Amino acid sequence: MVLDISVLKTFQVRIGERALKTVKASRISESSVRYVCGLDVSYSGKVGGVAAAAVFEVGSGKLVDVGLAVGEPAIEYVPGLLAFREAPLLYTAFMKLPEEVRNIVDVVLVDGHGIAHPRYSGIATHIGLALDMPALGVAKRKLYGKIVLEERPCSEFPCVVGWIEDRRNPSLLLGAVLSSGTGSKLYVSPGAYVDLKTAIGLVMRVTSRGHRLPLPIYYADRLSRSVARALDSGTLSIESVADYVQNTIAKQSRLFS
DNA sequence: GCGACAG
């Protein structure tokens, strides 16, 4: 089937309009968040994509549970349309979590942008609206917007070193640029049901020195990647992925040191 | 026309 890019973009315009409204009134505050779910996808030559949903407890700093989904990505990668490729797999991974775990998740962190997107509908926006849950994006590279760097440098890490403003509406702040300390930057933007200020605070709260990515996303990244490679090498069969996950949680200290 | 372009 041929994918009609213009149709998908039109759909995103509506998604984006909705998202901008939800982002004004945050459903959560930084202090009310106890559990954060990180979402990421890795690719394997044999089974396509492997998505992981890693639930992280802010208080203890520990991994609580993990959901996994394996399958072919919906479409090829097109800048701006990442959500149509990866969101279905991420959504499935989240739903693989036990219901009692899903219900305690306060906010979702997605590898990619939120409203810092040409149509204000990055993958974190799609996920947040689909799950009807606060979601924000954490990207390693810029996609859209004008980067305005802060005058004053900062010494504490992570910290805000700049902002992402909308080229078509400079008074609208779409996201923030954070620095992890080693000079590596991260782009944070609200996805849905959370404002920028809260999003920044949350990311800083779950990011530890030594790791560029917030821990929930870091865990999701490491797990999805290890599963993808294990499936490729034949070390793991697709039927025993569930057991592999449980085993992984048990010895997380060894895998995520 | 030219440059930008998440994962």
Added chain:
DNA sequence: ATCTTGTCGC
């Protein structure tokens, strides 16, 4: 995202 050797630095 993924493909990959050696190499710079703590």
